[in-house]
Amino acid sequence: MKKNKKRNILLGPVIAIIILIGLIILSSAVFSLIGLEGQKSEIINGTIETSLTTVNNVLTVSGMKFILTSAITNLQLFKPLLLIIASLIAIGIGEASGLFKASFTPLKKVKPAIITFFVLFIGIISTFIGEYNYALLLPLVGVLYHYIGRKPMLGILTVFLGMTIGYGTGLVANYDDLILGNLTQISATIDVDKDYIFNLSYASYIMVASTIILAIVGTIIIEKSLNKKVPKSKVEEDELVVSKKALYYSNFAFIAMVAIIIYMLIPGLYGSGLLLGDGKTYIEKLFGETAPLKEGIVIISIGIMMVCGFIYGYISKNIKNSNEYSVGLSKNFEGLGYVFVLMFFTAQMVSLLEWTNLGEVLAVKLIDLVSVLPFSGIPLIIAMFIVVILMSILIPSLSTKWLLAYPIFVPLFMRSNITPDFTQFIFKAADGIGKAITPMFVYFIVMLAFLEKYNTKENNKITVFGTLKLILPCVLLFAGLWLIIIIGWYIIGLPIGPGTYPTL
Numbered sequence: 001m002k003k004n005k006k007r008n009i010l011l012g013p014v015i016a017i018i019i020l021i022g023l024i025i026l027s028s029a030v031f032s033l034i035g036l037e038g039q040k041s042e043i044i045n046g047t048i049e050t051s052l053t054t055v056n057n058v059l060t061v062s063g064m065k066f067i068l069t070s071a072i073t074n075l076q077l078f079k080p081l082l083l084i085i086a087s088l089i090a091i092g093i094g095e096a097s098g099l100f101k102a103s104f105t106p107l108k109k110v111k112p113a114i115i116t117f118f119v120l121f122i123g124i125i126s127t128f129i130g131e132y133n134y135a136l137l138l139p140l141v142g143v144l145y146h147y148i149g150r151k152p153m154l155g156i157l158t159v160f161l162g163m164t165i166g167y168g169t170g171l172v173a174n175y176d177d178l179i180l181g182n183l184t185q186i187s188a189t190i191d192v193d194k195d196y197i198f199n200l201s202y203a204s205y206i207m208v209a210s211t212i213i214l215a216i217v218g219t220i221i222i223e224k225s226l227n228k229k230v231p232k233s234k235v236e237e238d239e240l241v242v243s244k245k246a247l248y249y250s251n252f253a254f255i256a257m258v259a260i261i262i263y264m265l266i267p268g269l270y271g272s273g274l275l276l277g278d279g280k281t282y283i284e285k286l287f288g289e290t291a292p293l294k295e296g297i298v299i300i301s302i303g304i305m306m307v308c309g310f311i312y313g314y315i316s317k318n319i320k321n322s323n324e325y326s327v328g329l330s331k332n333f334e335g336l337g338y339v340f341v342l343m344f345f346t347a348q349m350v351s352l353l354e355w356t357n358l359g360e361v362l363a364v365k366l367i368d369l370v371s372v373l374p375f376s377g378i379p380l381i382i383a384m385f386i387v388v389i390l391m392s393i394l395i396p397s398l399s400t401k402w403l404l405a406y407p408i409f410v411p412l413f414m415r416s417n418i419t420p421d422f423t424q425f426i427f428k429a430a431d432g433i434g435k436a437i438t439p440m441f442v443y444f445i446v447m448l449a450f451l452e453k454y455n456t457k458e459n460n461k462i463t464v465f466g467t468l469k470l471i472l473p474c475v476l477l478f479a480g481l482w483l484i485i486i487i488g489w490y491i492i493g494l495p496i497g498p499g500t501y502p503t504l
Contacts, residue, residue: 123162392434
């Protein structure tokens with residue numbers, strides 16, 4: 001009697017993305033034909049107005065024209081690709097010069113759990129700079145784990161979880177908090193509380209507390225669960241020289257350049273403020289539309305690493321001439337041509353999904369569902385938390401989701417005696433959980449490329465659904481942890497920030 005052998009069909013990331021594109025096209029045709037539509041709420045001139053939003057069918061003349069005419073444009077406008085290129089240049093010279101080897105190797109003596117805590121913590125607080133942190137930390141943490149003799153794939157997954165699941169918190173508010181808060185204030189003052197004013201420090205207490213809790217409990221989750229499942233990578237030894245003298249001078253240059261940048265970020269000093277833009281608040285001046293730092297952070301990072309890498313490489317003799325220095329700038333591109341292929345297809349998928357309106361229509365349907373549920377208090381909090389996670393699968397963008405949800409959620413929660421500030425905080429926490437489990441999130445796909453760089457086992461292929469299966473238990477545990485924090489804070493009634501409480 002022959003035994004039936006299970007055949008595992010491994011879909012590589014590119015094929016998986018192509019299949020997802022096919023599903024988007026098919027879904028757009030089906031939902032368009034059955035007339036799926038939703039009522040989108042918007043606040044215009046102080047009043048809530050609704051407009052009809054429908055699904056655009058890709059299998060039409062206009063849909064086919066969009067696919068054929070936008071492919072190159074989609075890639076040109078795909079900002080994550082540009083950020084990744086810039087990041088790889090900066091990290092490449094740090095690796096080729098031996099600077100990272102000298103800086104990270106001493107950390108071999110540090111206990112693995114402390115490294116995990118540190119990486120998670122940095123991932124969470126790095127959300128202050130927005131999505132730039134993905135382009136910088138995903139490759140950098142892989143290099144760190146490589147030099148300390150741990151699994152680079154584990155490091156990449158750890159920092160990814162920290163940045164996504166921790167996006168709703170941090171030690172200080174980020175620019176997204178301000179953008180969302182301005183909308184929150186508009187919605188709250190329309191017909192519920194005309195005196196409500198959003199404060200950027202609205203959730204500073206719960207943010208600090210949740211950052212520490214997520215990092216500590218997250219360390220236990222990573223070490224006890226994920227660490228055992230991630231395969232080891234082959235660590236190749238290099239012949240780069242470790243020089244204390246070179247490290248001293250490169251560190252001195254690093255501190256000097258950082259000090260100059262910090263000086264240029266302090267308003268009111270002589271010759272300072274060069275990197276600040278216009279705005280009423282400091283966070284606007286840092287990351288607003290007119291802020292040089294917002295776009296300049298990429299070139300600043302490259303500049304710092306080029307200088308530090310040159311100093312270390314020259315003194316240590318790891319870089320002997322200008323040609324080696326030039327080649328060193330491309331060091332981190334080795335084995336990562338794959339990322340550019342992934343970015344091309346991801347750009348098409350994201351653009352096509354946006355064109356179809358699928359995410360928007362399904363999101364407003366979910367929002368309407370929450371608004372008619374006979375819930376209040378804790379059941380309402382849980383319902384919104386789950387709905388935001390589901391919305392994030394097709395709409396990873398935080399601000400895009402809030403634009404659809406804020407006219408409904410803010411007054412709905414206020415009538416349930418929950419403050420607008422707490423509502424916004426819950427929304428951000430749920431957004432991070434959703435981002436961690438959707439291939440529609442660009443940096444999920446970027447993460448796959450870096451995982452593949454360190455994958456040396458033929459029987460452990462890096463796939464979209466395989467990676468989702470790998471991290472899903474951790475994500476669910478983090479989701480449960482977030483709910484415990486939120487509901488616990490709600491029940492106890494502690495202030496979430498200066499003068500701000502969970503309930504009215």
